[in-house]
Amino acid sequence: MFRLALFVILSIVVARAFWRLVDGVIAGLSGQPSATSGEIRGVQMARDPVCGTYVVPERAIAMNDGRQQVFFCSTGCRDKYRAKAG
Numbered sequence: 596m597f598r599l600a601l602f603v604i605l606s607i608v609v610a611r612a613f614w615r616l617v618d619g620v621i622a623g624l625s626g627q628p629s630a631t632s633g634e635i636r637g638v639q640m641a642r643d644p645v646c647g648t649y650v651v652p653e654r655a656i657a658m659n660d661g662r663q664q665v666f667f668c669s670t671g672c673r674d675k676y677r678a679k680a681g
Contacts (some may be wrong), residue, residue: 641666645675 640649648668655666656673660680667673 600655643672645666645672 638651638653641652641655642649643655644665644667646668650668651667652666655668656670658667658673658676660666665676667676
């Protein structure tokens with residue numbers, strides 16, 4: 596009985612792995628993300644000019660510097676930038 600349960604579990608794991616492989620191959624050939632990949636599109640990141648950390652612009656602290664918008668990882672970096680620029 597124990598062997599049968601292990602065989603069923605192993606069969607399910609192997610079948611799932613096989614179908615994920617087939618899905619990935621089909622998605623790769625069609626150029627589309629696969630249904631099981633859970634792939635999320637990347638977002639353009641901005642570099643903090645003070646410490647060099649890359650930040651997501653929607654979550655960063657922003658400041659207008661002339662004609663461009665500058666993004667910071669923290670208020671400390673923003674204040675250092677202001678002190679250097681001012």
